[in-house]
Amino acid sequence: SQKIEQNSEALNIQEGKTATLTCNYTNYSPAYLQWYRQDPGRGPVFLLLIRENEKEKRKERLKVTFDTTLKQSLFHITASQPADSATYLCARPGYSSASKIIFGSGTRLSIRP
Amino acid sequence: DVKVTQSSRYLVKRTGEKVFLECVQDMDHENMFWYRQDPGLGLRLIYFSYDVKMKEKGDIPEGYSVSREKKERFSLILESASTNQTSMYLCASSKRDRTESPLHFGNGTRLTVT
Numbered sequence: 001s002q003k004i005e006q007n008s009e010a011l012n013i014q015e016g017k018t019a020t021l022t023c024n025y026t027n028y029s030p031a032y033l034q035w036y037r038q039d040p041g042r043g044p045v046f047l048l049l050i051r052e053n054e055k056e057k058r059k060e061r062l063k064v065t066f067d068t069t070l071k072q073s074l075f076h077i078t079a080s081q082p083a084d085s086a087t088y089l090c091a092r093p094g095y096s097s098a099s100k101i102i103f104g105s106g107t108r109l110s111i112r113p
Numbered sequence: 114d115v116k117v118t119q120s121s122r123y124l125v126k127r128t129g130e131k132v133f134l135e136c137v138q139d140m141d142h143e144n145m146f147w148y149r150q151d152p153g154l155g156l157r158l159i160y161f162s163y164d165v166k167m168k169e170k171g172d173i174p175e176g177y178s179v180s181r182e183k184k185e186r187f188s189l190i191l192e193s194a195s196t197n198q199t200s201m202y203l204c205a206s207s208k209r210d211r212t213e214s215p216l217h218f219g220n221g222t223r224l225t226v227t
Contacts, residue, residue: 043218
């Protein structure tokens, strides 16, 4: 079965530093990966999508990479702020059905002032 | 902006009760999903639907059923609620014409089964 793993359950970093979150997948390489942000008591909100043939994608202070050799995506937040504190989830399409989206368990990011 | 509305934020039910969780989206999306979210386990897909009256099982369909009679509405049914179904339930929708289409989530229903 296809799995997607976010190895760090929690990450605490100092304001202003770059936060780096990791997402690893197993078996076949997905056509794309998605990253979401979830605040307490709310549903996840879509942030970025990166395709298999894209090495890197940026959006403001966010950067996502996709390494098919390592079977890994990295999610970076530069110049982190306390308002970036949230849980971040990565997701991939399923193998048998591309509409079936599978999520990792998330990384809870805390930015301390 | 896409809006996905879940009818209840909090629900408390007794073991054995039949429970209905309702979800409505207002952007004419073909795909709709039900996930449950538990600490340490992340989001797990229960069922999804790609069209009216069409459904596919997700990873954990046991103990659940779904209904999609209208395009905008997707209901999750717990036929006989059990305590291990205490969880946060999240509904989502997406467009079908683009396989990369992001999911739009509601704010969840926290269900407690006592």
